[in-house]
Amino acid sequence: MSTRAMAQQLSLITLGVADLAVTHAFYADGLGWAPTLYVPGEVLFLQVGPGMLLSLWSRAEMDAEAGATAPAVGRDGSAPVTLGHLTGSPADVDAVLAAAAAAGGAVLRPGGRRDWGGYSGYFTDPDGFRWEVAHNPGFVVAPDGSVRIGTVSNGPGE
Known part of the structure; x- marks a missing residue:
């Protein structure tokens, strides 16, 4: 019997974004990706593979639900x-x-x-x-x- 409490899978990657309209314009309009679900001002879901969604969530909405976090940044200031x-x-x-x-x-x-x-x-x-x-x-x-x-x-x- 396995003692693993969580299946080895990744189903959703969520990124907090500053301006969801700009993000939508980049991914949907600019790159031509088809939204799975778009709620203006809140969230954009994109199917990016079998069993994998990319969620682009308003940073304000993310912080309100999950709590604010300090950004994890590398030496150059970018997220690692x-x-x-x-x-x-x-x-x-x-x-x-x-x-x-x-x-x-x-x-x-x-x-x-x-x-x-x-x-x-x-x-x-x-x-x-x-x-x-x-x-x-x-x-x-x-x-x-x-x-x-x-x-x-x-x-x-x-």
């Missing part, structure tokens, strides 16, 4: 969290970064080859939440959005 979006190719990484910039996001780092063998870049949304957009040749993304980790090759001489 990165959300990830996997793509099928390096060209797709560049296209997503361009779409994020056109929607009002800030590209922190353009797409480029990384030491870990893939290609990635970074942008922030209007609230400063950092997104990594990556093509990892060792990850296989199925049409339903599920991810399988395959064989990773570090090149000749591994």
Whole structure:
């Protein structure tokens, strides 16, 4: 019998945002993501994968219900969290970064080859939440959005 009190799953990521209308404009209008539920001034839910919702909640509403928290910030002042979006190719990484910039996001780092063998870049949304957009040749993304980790090759001489 397992002593685990909580199933190993993540169903909902909730981010507190300053201005929900600006957030809606970025994700729905700018990136073209389809809202699952939008309550202006309160919350925006986006289905981001099988069994996974991204909740963008008014920071005032979040603080009122859950209590205010001090922001967890890194040395550079940003939250030490990165959300990830996997793509099928390096060209797709560049296209997503361009779409994020056109929607009002800030590209922190353009797409480029990384030491870990893939290609990635970074942008922030209007609230400063950092997104990594990556093509990892060792990850296989199925049409339903599920991810399988395959064989990773570090090149000749591994």
